[in-house]
Amino acid sequence: MKTFIKTLALGVTATAIAAPAMAQELSLWSWRQEDRAVYEELIAAFEAEHPEITVTFEAFEASSYATILSTALAGDSGPDLMMVRAYGAFEAVAGANYLMPLTEEDVPGLADMTAPAIAAQTLRADGKVYGVPFASQTMLVIYNKGIYEQLGLSEPQTWDELMANAQAVKDAGMYAFANGTATAWQNETIVSALTSSVVGSQFFDEIVAGTTDFTDPRYVSGLRHLQDISAYFPDGFTGLDYASSQQLFASGMAAMFAGGSFEIANFRAQNPDLEIGVFAAPGEAAEDEKLVGVFFDGGYAGNATTEHPEAVKAFLAYTATPEFGQVFANKLRNITPIAGVTLEDGLLNEIAELNRAAVPYIMLTNFRYEEPSGSVLLQAEVQKMLAGESTPEEAAEAVTAGIATYYAPFQD
Amino acid sequence: MPAPTSNGISRTPARTPRLRVSGRGLWITFLLVPPVVVMALFVIYPIFSALAYAFYDWQGLARGDFVGFANFEKVLFQQPFAATTWNAFKNNIFVFFALMIIQNGLGFILAYALWRDLPGARFHRIAVFLPVVLSTVIIGYVWKLFFHPIFGAVNQLLKAVGLGSLATPWLGDADTALNALIFVNAWAWVGFPTLVFLAGLQRIPSEILDAARMETDSELTLIRRVIWPLIAPSATVCFVLLFIGSFNWFELPYIMVGLDGSPYGNTDVLGLYFYRTAFGNQSAGIQDFGMGSALAVLMFLFIAVVATSWTIYLRKREIEV
Numbered sequence: 001m002k003t004f005i006k007t008l009a010l011g012v013t014a015t016a017i018a019a020p021a022m023a024q025e026l027s028l029w030s031w032r033q034e035d036r037a038v039y040e041e042l043i044a045a046f047e048a049e050h051p052e053i054t055v056t057f058e059a060f061e062a063s064s065y066a067t068i069l070s071t072a073l074a075g076d077s078g079p080d081l082m083m084v085r086a087y088g089a090f091e092a093v094a095g096a097n098y099l100m101p102l103t104e105e106d107v108p109g110l111a112d113m114t115a116p117a118i119a120a121q122t123l124r125a126d127g128k129v130y131g132v133p134f135a136s137q138t139m140l141v142i143y144n145k146g147i148y149e150q151l152g153l154s155e156p157q158t159w160d161e162l163m164a165n166a167q168a169v170k171d172a173g174m175y176a177f178a179n180g181t182a183t184a185w186q187n188e189t190i191v192s193a194l195t196s197s198v199v200g201s202q203f204f205d206e207i208v209a210g211t212t213d214f215t216d217p218r219y220v221s222g223l224r225h226l227q228d229i230s231a232y233f234p235d236g237f238t239g240l241d242y243a244s245s246q247q248l249f250a251s252g253m254a255a256m257f258a259g260g261s262f263e264i265a266n267f268r269a270q271n272p273d274l275e276i277g278v279f280a281a282p283g284e285a286a287e288d289e290k291l292v293g294v295f296f297d298g299g300y301a302g303n304a305t306t307e308h309p310e311a312v313k314a315f316l317a318y319t320a321t322p323e324f325g326q327v328f329a330n331k332l333r334n335i336t337p338i339a340g341v342t343l344e345d346g347l348l349n350e351i352a353e354l355n356r357a358a359v360p361y362i363m364l365t366n367f368r369y370e371e372p373s374g375s376v377l378l379q380a381e382v383q384k385m386l387a388g389e390s391t392p393e394e395a396a397e398a399v400t401a402g403i404a405t406y407y408a409p410f411q412d
Numbered sequence: 413m414p415a416p417t418s419n420g421i422s423r424t425p426a427r428t429p430r431l432r433v434s435g436r437g438l439w440i441t442f443l444l445v446p447p448v449v450v451m452a453l454f455v456i457y458p459i460f461s462a463l464a465y466a467f468y469d470w471q472g473l474a475r476g477d478f479v480g481f482a483n484f485e486k487v488l489f490q491q492p493f494a495a496t497t498w499n500a501f502k503n504n505i506f507v508f509f510a511l512m513i514i515q516n517g518l519g520f521i522l523a524y525a526l527w528r529d530l531p532g533a534r535f536h537r538i539a540v541f542l543p544v545v546l547s548t549v550i551i552g553y554v555w556k557l558f559f560h561p562i563f564g565a566v567n568q569l570l571k572a573v574g575l576g577s578l579a580t581p582w583l584g585d586a587d588t589a590l591n592a593l594i595f596v597n598a599w600a601w602v603g604f605p606t607l608v609f610l611a612g613l614q615r616i617p618s619e620i621l622d623a624a625r626m627e628t629d630s631e632l633t634l635i636r637r638v639i640w641p642l643i644a645p646s647a648t649v650c651f652v653l654l655f656i657g658s659f660n661w662f663e664l665p666y667i668m669v670g671l672d673g674s675p676y677g678n679t680d681v682l683g684l685y686f687y688r689t690a691f692g693n694q695s696a697g698i699q700d701f702g703m704g705s706a707l708a709v710l711m712f713l714f715i716a717v718v719a720t721s722w723t724i725y726l727r728k729r730e731i732e733v
Contacts, residue, residue: 066699067691088698095471180561182584184672185695236561238675239581244560368698371689372492375696376672384676387586402492 024311026055027079028300029072031065038331045327046318053311055081066092073098073303080306081315084131085298086120088368093301094123099130100302106313107132109320109338116360117337120296124369131299132319135334138261138351139192139293139361145275147174147255155279157286159198159225166232169255176232178254180240186259187382188363188375192293193258194229195222196359197283201291204359208366210409214400215393223385223392230386238387250274261351265333276347280354292354295361296337370406377402459712465705475701483706487689493703499677500685507594507681508658515598516650519605524635526606527613537610541603548600552667555596559583559668583669586678593679597664601657605650612646613639641729648726652719659715662687672696682711 030039036059043055058079060068066085070093072078078098084090093099104111110118110129121131141162148154148165151172156162166176181187199222206212207219234240234248249257250270257263258281267274280290300319302312318324325338333345335352343349360366367374381395390398404410466483469476487497522540526533543551558565561581570579582592616639624638640647662683665673671688673680688697690704 063694066694089692089694092471092692092698180584182581182674183670184674188696234562236567236579236581236584239559239561239584241556241583241670244562248562368696371697371700371703373697376693379672379696380676383674387584387675389586389676405492 024053024308026053026081026306026308026311026315028055028057028081028083028315029065029069029079030057030059030083031062032083033059033061035059035332038327041331042324042327045323046315049318050311050314053308053314055315069093070096076305078303078305080303080308080312082301082303083134083298084121084301086131086133086296087364088370088373090121090131090298091123091125091369094130095125098304100304100306100309100312101126101128101130102132102302102313102316103129107317107320109317112339113320113337116294116365117296120365121299121301131301132316133296133299133337134319134328135297135332136294136337136355137297137361138335138355138358139189139196139259140261140278140351140354141193141281142249142257142259142261142263142267143277143279144249144252144255145277146252148277151255155277156282158282158288159284162282163229163232166229166256170232175234175248175254176256177229177234178245178248178257179233179259180237180242180245181233181383181386182237182239183242183245184379184383185375186242186245187379187386189260190258191222191226191378191382192361193260194281195226196291196293197281197288198222198225199359200283201289201357201359204362207362208360213410214403215396220392220396223382223395226382227385227392233386238383246270261335264347278347278350278354280357289357290354291357291359292351293361294355294358295364297334367403367407372402372405374399374403462705462708462712465701466709468702470699470701479702483702484710487703487706487710496677496680496685497682497707500673500680500682503590503673503679504659504661504681506590507597507661508655510591510594511598511601511654511658512651514594515602516605516654518598519602519650520609522602522606523609523613524639526610540606543600544603544607546600548663549667551596551600552664555592555599556583556668559592584675586675589669589675589679593665593668596668597661600664605654608646608650609643612643616642644726644730648723648730651726652723655722656715656719659711682707686711 028039028043032039036057039057043057047054066089069078069082069084073093073096084093084099102110110132113133117133117136118129121133122129143155147169151168153165153168156165169176179186179190181190199218203212203216203218206216207214230237234254240248245257245259246263246266247270248254249263250267252271252274257267261278264276264278267276280292282288282290300316302309302316306312320338322338322340325336325341328334328338329336329341329348330344333348335343335348335355343352363374363378377399381390381398384390385392385395400410465475467478467480469479469482487493522536526537526540557563559582561567561584564582566582567579570576580588582588620638620642621634624634628634628637660683661681665679665681665684666687669675669679671684671693673684686704686707689700689707692699
C-alpha cells in the first residue's frame with residue numbers, strides 16, 4: 001500500500017513538473033470583450049507557428065479592468081500576458097514591478113516603432129520598455145460629408161474658414177458641432193482636436209522640454225479660439241453629455257464632431273449610411289502646419305513572475321510583427337504603430353496620413369502621472385471657461401498653478 | 413463525559429438540562445456566526461484595512477512607506493486637494509439642509525395629509541412610495557433625460573407654456589446643477605419619510621388627540637404641541653438616516669453628472685471625490701489609495717460621530733406614549 005502511494009505521488013509530481021515543458025499554457029487578459037473573435041483568430045495564427053504554446057484569451061469589463069488586473073497581480077494570480085494602459089495608468093502597474101522588461105532582442109518589432117509609441121510603454125523611472133504598444137488614437141475633427149456637400153463646403157484651410165463653415169451650417173438650421181461639455185473629459189478632447197494647429201508644434205516641444213508652461217500666449221490663444229468656436233456648439237452645450245453628443249453626430253443632426261478617431265467605429269455602427277470625413281483643425285493661416293493630437297491606447301505586457309517567460313516573449317514578439325499588425329489594424333480598424341502595415345480602410349489611411357504631423361495629446365502623455373493631473377485641471381477649467389465663468393488667461397493660470405504643485409519646471 | 417448506555421441514553425441526571433443549555437447556545441451560535449462572519453469580513457475588516465491604507469504612501473497599487481498622517485494632511489490642508497475636499501464637504505452640507513427641508517418637510521406634510529384621510533389618500537399612499545422602490549440607476553437615468561438641454565421634457569415643457577426663457581441646461585449650469593440633483597433625490601425619496609411619519613402618526617392613541625382637540629381648535633397648535641412631540645421617534649429615524657444618506661451621497665450624482673462633479677466641481681460631494689481618488693478616474697486622473705482611504709476614514713469618523721451624538725440627543729427628547 002505504502003509503495004503504491006509513493007509511486008502515485010511520484011507519478012503526480014513528475015507529471016506536474018513535466019507538464020509545463022510539454023504544453024505551455026498562457027493566459028491573455030484584455031478589456032476588449034468586443035474584440036474576442038479577432039484575438040482568437042490572431043492567437044490561432046500564433047499557435048500554428050508555436051504548437052507547444054496555447055494562449056487563452058480572457059476579457060473583463062473595461063471600467064473595472066484596472067482594479068481586477070492589479071488585484072490579481074498583487075495576489076500573485078495574474079495572467080501571463082495582459083493588455084495594459086499607457087502613460088500614468090501604465091506606470092501604476094509597471095512601477096510596482098509586476099511586468100517583464102522587454103528588449104529589442106526579445107521583441108524585434110520594437111526597433112521599428114516611433115519614439116512616442118515606445119514612450120507610452122516606457123517606465124520613466126528606469127527607462128525600460130514593459131509593453132508592446134498596440135494602437136494610436138488621433139484627436140481631430142470628424143465631419144459629415146453629406147452635410148458638407150449639401151452646403152457646398154470644403155475642408156477648411158484656415159481658422160476663419162472653419163468658423164465660416166460652422167456659420168454656414170448654423171444658418172442652414174443644423175448643429176455645426178455636436179460637442180458638449182457636461183462630460184468632463186470631453187473638454188480635454190476638444191482642446192486637442194480643435195486648437196493643436198493654432199497653438200503650433202513649437203509650443204509642444206517646449207512644454208515637453210519644460211521651458212514654457214500653459215500660461216504661454218500660444219496656449220492661451222488656443223483656448224481663446226476654442227472659446228470663439230464654442231458659439232457653434234448646440235444651445236445648452238454645457239449640459240450636453242458625451243453620449244448625447246455622439247448621438248447628435250451619428251444621427252446626422254450635426255455637421256462636425258471634435259474628438260478622437262476612436263469615435264468613428266461607433267458612428268459607423270450607429271448609422272452605416274453616414275459618410276464620414278476627417279480633417280485636422282487648421283491654424284490661423286493656410287500655410288500653418290495642420291496638426292492633430294495623438295496618444296497611444298495601451299500595450300501588451302508580460303507578467304514578470306510567469307512560469308513560461310520564453311513563451312511570453314515569443315507571443316509579445318509576435319504582437320509587434322506586420323502579420324499581427326495587418327489583422328489587428330484591418331479587422332479591429334485601429335491604427336497600429338507596427339511598421340509595414342497597409343491599411344485597407346480609406347478613412348484610417350487618411351488618419352494615419354494626418355498622424356505624420358502630430359503633437360502629443362499633452363495632458364495624457366505628459367501630465368497624468370501625479371495628482372492633480374493636467375487632465376483633471378484642464379477639464380474643469382475649460383468647462384468653466386466655456387460656461388463663461390472664467391477667461392482663457394485664468395484657465396491657463398489655474399492649470400499651470402495646479403501642475404506646479406509637483407512639477408518643478410513650472411515652479412519659477 | 414459519562415458513557416452512554418447500550419440504548420444510547422445517558423444515565424447522568426445532570427445531563428438533560430446541560431444539554432438543553434448547550435443546545436440553545438448552539439442554536440444562538442448557529443444564528444449568530446454567519447452574520448458576524450459576514451460583518452467581520454465585509455464591514456469591519458475593510459474599515460480597518462482602509463484605516464491602515466490611509467497611513468501609507470501608494471505607488472499605484474504597491475504599498476510604499478508608512479507616512480503617518482501625511483495623507484490626512486494632504487486632503488485636509490494641502491492645496492489643491494484641500495480645496496476640493498472642502499468644496500465637496502460644503503456641497504454635502506448644502507444637500508443635507510436642503511433635503512431636510514424639502515424631503516423630510518414635504519414627507520411630514522404628505523404623511524399628515526394621508527393620515528387625515530384627505531380625498532385620494534389610498535391612491536397617494538402607494539403613489540408617494542413608488543419611486544422609493546425604483547432603482548437609483550433608473551431614476552438618475554430617466555431624470556437625466558428629462559433635464560436634457562435639447563430633447564429634455566423639462567425644457568420642452570417650459571417652451572410649450574411660453575416660459576422658454578427659463579429653459580436652461582439644468583445639469584450643466586453651475587447655478588442649477590446641484591439643485592436639480594437635490595430635487596430628483598427628494599422626488600425619489602420623499603416616500604420614505606412619509607411612510608415613517610405616517611406610521612408614527614398612526615401610533616398616536618386617539619384619546620390623546622380627542623383630549624387635545626377639546627383644548628384647542630387650532631390644527632397648528634395641535635401639531636406643534638401634541639403631534640410633533642409624539643412622533644419624535646419617527647423624526648429621529650428620518651433625520652439621522654437623511655444625515656447619513658446626505659454625507660454618503662454617491663449614486664445619484666454619479667449617474668447624473670459623472671465622477672467629476674460637473675460642472676467644474678459644483679456638484680462634487682465627498683463620495684465622488686473619494687471614489688475618483690481611491691479608484692482613479694480613467695479619463696482624467698490616477699488612483700491614490702492612500703488619499704482615498706484617508707478621505708474614507710474621515711467620512712466614516714465624521715458620520716459616525718455626528719450621527720451617534722445626534723441620535724443620543726434626539727432620543728432624549730422622545731416621549732413614550
